[in-house]
Amino acid sequence: xxxxxxxxxxxxxxxxxxxxxxxxxxxxxxxxxxxxxxxxxxxxxxxxxxxxxxxxxxxxxxxxxxxxxxxxxxxxxxxxxxxxxxxxxxxxxxxxxxxxxxxxxxxxxxxxxxxxxxxxxxxxxxxxxxxxxxxxxxxxxxxxxxxxxxxxxxxxxxxxxxxxxxxxxxxxxxxxxxxxxxxxxxxxxxxxxxxxxxxxxxxxxxxxxxxxxxxxxxxxxxxxxxxxxxxxxxxxxxxxxxxxxxxxxxxx
Amino acid sequence: xxxxxxxxxxxxxxxxxxxxxxxxxxxxxxxxxxxxxxxxxxxxxxxxxxxxxxxxxxxxxxxxxxxxxxxxxxxxxxxxxxxxxxxxxxxxxxxxxxxxxxxxxxxxxxxxxxxxxxxxxxxxxxxxxxxxxxxxxxxxxxxxxxxxxxxxxxxxxxxxxxxxxxxxxxxxxxxxxxxxxxxxxxxxxxxxxxxxxxxxxxxxxxxxxxxxxxxxxxxxxxxxxxxxxxxxxxxxxxxxxxxxxxxxxxxxxxxxxxxxxxxxxxxxxxxxxxxxxxxxxxxxxxxxxxxxxxxxxxxxxxxxxxxxxxxxxxxxxxxxxxxxxxxxxxxxxxxxxxxxxxxxxxxxxxxxxxxxxxxxxxxxxxxxxxxxxxxxxxxxxxxxxxxxxxxxxxxxxxxxxxxxxxxxxx
Numbered sequence: 001x002x003x004x005x006x007x008x009x010x011x012x013x014x015x016x017x018x019x020x021x022x023x024x025x026x027x028x029x030x031x032x033x034x035x036x037x038x039x040x041x042x043x044x045x046x047x048x049x050x051x052x053x054x055x056x057x058x059x060x061x062x063x064x065x066x067x068x069x070x071x072x073x074x075x076x077x078x079x080x081x082x083x084x085x086x087x088x089x090x091x092x093x094x095x096x097x098x099x100x101x102x103x104x105x106x107x108x109x110x111x112x113x114x115x116x117x118x119x120x121x122x123x124x125x126x127x128x129x130x131x132x133x134x135x136x137x138x139x140x141x142x143x144x145x146x147x148x149x150x151x152x153x154x155x156x157x158x159x160x161x162x163x164x165x166x167x168x169x170x171x172x173x174x175x176x177x178x179x180x181x182x183x184x185x186x187x188x189x190x191x192x193x194x195x196x197x198x199x200x201x202x203x204x205x206x207x208x209x210x211x212x213x214x215x216x217x218x219x220x221x222x223x224x225x226x227x228x229x230x231x232x233x234x235x236x237x238x239x240x241x242x243x244x245x246x247x248x249x250x251x252x
Numbered sequence: 253x254x255x256x257x258x259x260x261x262x263x264x265x266x267x268x269x270x271x272x273x274x275x276x277x278x279x280x281x282x283x284x285x286x287x288x289x290x291x292x293x294x295x296x297x298x299x300x301x302x303x304x305x306x307x308x309x310x311x312x313x314x315x316x317x318x319x320x321x322x323x324x325x326x327x328x329x330x331x332x333x334x335x336x337x338x339x340x341x342x343x344x345x346x347x348x349x350x351x352x353x354x355x356x357x358x359x360x361x362x363x364x365x366x367x368x369x370x371x372x373x374x375x376x377x378x379x380x381x382x383x384x385x386x387x388x389x390x391x392x393x394x395x396x397x398x399x400x401x402x403x404x405x406x407x408x409x410x411x412x413x414x415x416x417x418x419x420x421x422x423x424x425x426x427x428x429x430x431x432x433x434x435x436x437x438x439x440x441x442x443x444x445x446x447x448x449x450x451x452x453x454x455x456x457x458x459x460x461x462x463x464x465x466x467x468x469x470x471x472x473x474x475x476x477x478x479x480x481x482x483x484x485x486x487x488x489x490x491x492x493x494x495x496x497x498x499x500x501x502x503x504x505x506x507x508x509x510x511x512x513x514x515x516x517x518x519x520x521x522x523x524x525x526x527x528x529x530x531x532x533x534x535x536x537x538x539x540x541x542x543x544x545x546x547x548x549x550x551x552x553x554x555x556x557x558x559x560x561x562x563x564x565x566x567x568x569x570x571x572x573x574x575x576x577x578x579x580x581x582x583x584x585x586x587x588x589x590x591x592x593x594x595x596x597x598x599x600x601x602x603x604x605x606x607x608x609x610x611x612x613x614x615x616x617x618x619x620x621x622x623x624x625x626x627x628x629x630x631x632x633x634x635x636x637x638x639x640x641x642x643x644x645x646x647x648x649x650x651x652x653x654x655x656x657x658x659x660x661x662x
Contacts, residue, residue: 058575058655079579086577093659097572101269113262114577158576 005165005198006032006055010064013050024050026221028064034165035196037188037232039209042218049170051218052202056089056168057081069165086114090159094171096151098143098158104130105139108158115162129157133187149180156187160197167191169201173208179242185211186235211235259582263589274594277558280551281598281638282605285631287544289606292627294613295537297620301447302530312352312492313385313522316344316483316499335516337478338462340506344483348498350491355382357482358465364458365430366418373414375431375458377465378484385486388459393425393440396461404463408436411455412444434468436460492521548634551598552642559591559646570650571658584651591643592636599635603628 013025025047032038042048053059054066057073058081066073069088076084085091098107108126130136133153143151152172159167169188173181189211191197201212209215210233217225267274318335338356345354358377363370376382379401383390396407408429415424424438445454460469462480487495499519507516563570570583578586607628610621 053656056575058659079581082574082577082579082582085575091575093572097568097659099269099569099572102265106265110573111576113258114573114579114582162577 003033004031004067005034005036005069006030007067008064009067011051011054011061011066012063013047013054013059014062023221025054025061028221028223030216030223030226032198032200034198035192036214037192037199037212038201038214038216039212040200040202040216040218041204041206041209042224043204045220046218047221048202048218050221052168052170052200055166055200056091057084082114083116086111086116087162088165090156090162090164090167092152092155092159092167092169092172094174096143096148096155096175098151098154100144101142103140103142104135104146104154104157107143107154108161110158111162125161126157129160130154132160133157147180148176149183152176152180152184153187156184156191160191164197166198166200169199171203172201173203173205179239181208182235182238182242185233186239189235207233255585259585259589260593262582262586263593266586267590267593273558273562277555277594278598278601280554281548281595281635282551282602284544284548284551285599285602285635286605286609287547288541289603289623289627289631290609290613290621291540291544292537293606293610293621293623294619295533295540296622296624296627297610297614298533299530299537300622301620302526302533312487312489312495314485314487314492314495314499315518315520315522315525316340316485316503317518317520318479318481318516319518335507336480336483338480339478340503341480341483343502343506344485344499347502348495350488350495350498351485352488353381353385353486355379355385355484356462356480357382357484358462358480359482360465360469362431362458362469364414364418366424366427369418369420371414371417373411373456373458375460375465375469377460377462377469379462381486382459382484385484388445389443390440391443392423393438395440401461401463404467405461406434406436406464406468407439407460409440409442409459410438411442411457411459413453413456414458415441431458431469492523496521548638552595552638555591555595555639556642556646559587559643560649563587563646563650566650567653567658567661570653571655571661574653574655575659580651583653584647587647587650588640588643591647592639595635595639595643596632599632599638602635603631606631 008028008030011025011028012023015022015024028047028051040048040051050059054061054073057068057076060076060081061074064074068084071084073081073084091097098104099110105123105126108129109122112122112125127136127139130139133156135150135153135157138146138150141150143154146154152175156167167188172188173184176184185208188199188201192199199212201208203209210229212229213232214228215225216223316336336356341354341356344351355378360375361372362375363372380395380398382388383395390409391412393409395409396405399405400407408431410418410424410429418424418429419427424441427438428435429438430436442455442457442459447453485495485499496519500515503517503519504515509516570578573583573586607623610623613619614621
């Protein structure tokens, strides 16, 4: 029990559109232990986005329960949900969602501004997070001065600043080229394996999903498959190979 | 308190990001506050000036004019009916116990010449008590006497403006000036008095015995040499009301008016006249301030509109803030502080510009202006209120956005 980060029992989510009711999620039950790296897949309309919203405490179930870190989310009000998001969850988005014309450092600091606890040492903590993603030398850059990969790394640093239990990434590599995507995957795997941070990545690309330890596939609002990955891809090794390949460019 | 500082920090950062938009948003408030400050300053200046004049005019002064109606203050000697006489003046002087001084007055305009200079000015024929009633002092020389009146002596007292325009700095005492070809000896110069509440130059005047004035200067239109254009009276301290009643009674009797007939004269307390002007200046002041306040409201609406646009443009950003933990009140506070910052900053700039405008107006238009600390404090408070009031709706809109919808916004 104590090892469970997420416990979902008989989750249902319905949307009312005019006279219709859309059953976005029906009877979903699953658990995710602390320190695991999970990928969620499924076509559009499968309910994976809805599931992710509930997982991220942006939305509440219509029926059933969702326990995050042993707290039942369904009973919380708007502000309490915001508090949970601030303390326990780090978001990474496909479009990065950084504040424009604001430095990387200030972007990373953002969740601290809304935290209830200790307000000291913003700068130090933000710099530490940037260092963890290798961007300490670009702390004063604006997003417009950063590449896509760098922006996403800033976003990851931001998601880490409050020491969350869970990082929730929605198509984190959707706007990045292949090599940069692998770099991002490397960061996620490092955070998961070295620091034990639980990671949930939502993606429609099987390649990206295979960096995770477990893949859950949704279809028509239900879990279709839920399997461990036999041999997850190793992003770090792939990057090393990439480099040697670049160096081995055959002469024209 | 800490939370307030936090909100301010968040808000200032956000405003800094788009300086141009912030500046444009403030423009309405800047103009509004600036206009109110300047208009109120003009109004206050006018009111203060009138109050000064009332204090300087000598109180308890009563004007008696022929005809039954007269608007505004002291008028010149164009009379439609000649019903007041010098005898009336003498009677008022002797038979009204609450009357201290009396002076008959006959006015006209004339060209005055000295050497190569000439000047067109107002000539007042009166008796020596006029100076006491009008609180006029002699700066150099001497006033004329009752004897001069009796003998129709050709003597004159000059106001400073007349002296400046005729004598180029020389001493006028004892010099001969010509008025309508008649030579007059200057016996005194009046101490300067400045502008009257009606904007007239009180120093642009020549005062001479009434007898001389009628014979040599201001004659012509009258059929009867005994009539006067005005009688000025100074009442005893505290006895102004009584004096008015006494004068009215006396003149009705002398003019043989029946009980059903209106007065064929007008008795008016000078202080009332100026007080009326003061209150109309105040009304003007309030009117100006109200009109200028409209621009303040427009400024506030401007803030609201720009903030609404800003909220829409920043929908995704708001969603992001909510996702990382901003509560409803955090977003509300952020946008309210943004609005109030804009309005107070705009108000401050507006106050500075308004004060500058007041100074320019008083310098170039020669109108009195007066910026009070009270009006500045009020302007500050008002700009703050405008920010809170007009920023509330956009702030609320932002705070109650659904994070999922907001994040999805394109």
